[in-house]
Amino acid sequence: MFGWEFPPHILGGLGTASYGLTQGMSMQEDMEITFCIPKPWGDEDQSFLKIIGMNSTPVVWRDVNWDYVNSRVGGYMNPQDYYELRDHIYADFNYLHTNDLGCIEFSGRYPDNLQEEINNYSIVAGVVARQQQYDIIHSHDWLTYPAGIHAKQISGKPLVIHVHATDFDRSRGNVNPTVYSIEKNGMDHADHIMCVSELTRQTVIHKYHQDPRKVTTVHNAVSPLSQEIMNIVPQKSKKEKIVTFLGRITMQKGPEYFVEAAAMVLHRTKNIRFVMAGNGDMMNQMISLVAERGIADRFHFPGFMKGKQVYEVLKASDVYIMPSVSEPFGISPLEAMQVSVPTIISKQSGCAEILDNCIKIDYWDIHAMADAIYSICTYPAMYEYLKTEGKREVDAIKWENVGYKVRSIYDNILQNYR
Template identity: 65%
Template structure:
């Protein structure tokens, strides 16, 4: 089975959870043994793992150029010069009017989330038309709203089934203050999709109720975690004597509810001074949170180390006694699973999708700062309780693997290609919940 997959992020360049999920899903699919994934992204760095084919959308031509092989053969990151010439044969319109074309007739991408993001999304979808004409594939899989237009275009060109993967909706990102442009892109992708994979039942219900999608084509497809590498397993924790560390790790932005973490921290510090609070991450609310901590007189107990990546993330988990994810709306949330892998008990909001598959965590409403403070205080002061949650959580998360997710996605692909999606009673019974 050959899958043409569109994504915006992929490790080692990680801007958020989308890169982590894209890696996990493609790795899980590769472990099925008979799935070949071609992953198309705006601007790979060249250090991506080689278990799948990467197509660099910055080096797919949309305008014909007479270039010599010897002059370009060493310029490619991702696909090859041979691929370039094959793509060039499938340019379907005259795009010479477009701004920013290089000497190979390609449109460059900044990578990440630049100020002209909507222009890049549109350019990405134009290039998808070239790939849909030149690649051999059985179905299309598009991740998140940024690549939905590319997925729709590829479907229109090829007639192949389209699966879209909803990692979050604008209802999650905006606390309900939806951007109408983003909403229209999301809804158009969903309307054209043959299958909509949602990272949780929480997200599935949003897709059904807010985007008016047929429940029969919407599937809850929870995320997972990779096993810890030996490097990360061997990290030696650096604990502070006689003090506990409570950590928030993620974007410091409205969706993640950082202000509730500050409020809970204030309540905990009224009961004990032997706790420090770590805000690991960056975001548009970071300065506001620093000011709020100062206003509450707890700035000396709050630390803001900034954005963490790679080994830093796991050092942060290992050095923490409690992890808290107070998200207002979290479609899934991989961070608590990563913390649990490191033996760090997690407290999550009841508004988090990962809570649907996790038992050995503490769950509170994001707005209930007293319950959150009680949970933090209990884990920081009751050693027996802390040990139990840490040990049972580790056992639980070890069973949540990307290989299992890959198997489930493969089952969905099979149903999609069999064209019996809505009529297969066994499928509806086992997978649509």
């Protein structure tokens, strides 16, 4: 598998989904997964898969001793892998900027030179593809499609790509032609395309002109809660309700609709606080909008949340809302429902296809959004119903079952692959 992020160092839903899916798949005894990421940090859970750091895979030959390699990469990768990979360098990459191990450095994030990192990642993938033993290649999201294509061309093994989002989702239709061409190229070369929702599947078929027979919907799931998260005691006030938006504050997530709905709710009652957790390119715009609407005393911007912090915020909430304009899936509502928080989602999100015990509204319908928030905060019976039934529903949506669906797709591809 080629991926761009893996917990605990994640910047969004992609890493969470990669973790859940691989953990679910690993419950099949004959499944071995090697997961390649640009830059491991050493605290990744490798109990059910093997991680290869692309920043520790040499593309230029260096004569370095074992102890030195161990001191540099031993925290997250077997130093022996470095030497075995070194024997499979396939071209003269001396023109590239490499370090003292002959490796390319990666930020492990989404830097300004992202296109360069994507290209370098695909170069390194050529070394990995020549050295590793595998039956199938699985590339997560557009950043790793070039790597998947390269590995397929080298090995002759089938390529599955996993579409977690398309640029149509990220840009509200104002598509970046470079990103679109990378996505389309990945889809054209793929032997099968997995999409996180039927919504995304239809985009892939109609906007990227793919054969419907090679595109399958594989909905995401949610990982079981750790004991640490279950032990979090929510900090709740009896007098005030808290309504939370948690995600990137960007055009795709519809933050302005949340602010407008909040203003409408606060015209009717004053005992509700609103939280917009996260960061993004629309944050300053949202702070200004909150001020313009005169609701700054009831609105909070705590910034980016990760790991345990996410669940502390969720557990302190009375309502969770995801008003996304275009959300391929959206794991966060499932995480909220998992900790018994009544949830409102937009009908334009993929998870709306599999969730019943939540309130669904059109992202643009701020009146319906405000009514839903007000109702959950005001009517205890409605709050209790969504809290209890939402949790029950989500607890049955398991990554293990998703893993079996992915396996059947693999088996089918391998059976028909020539």
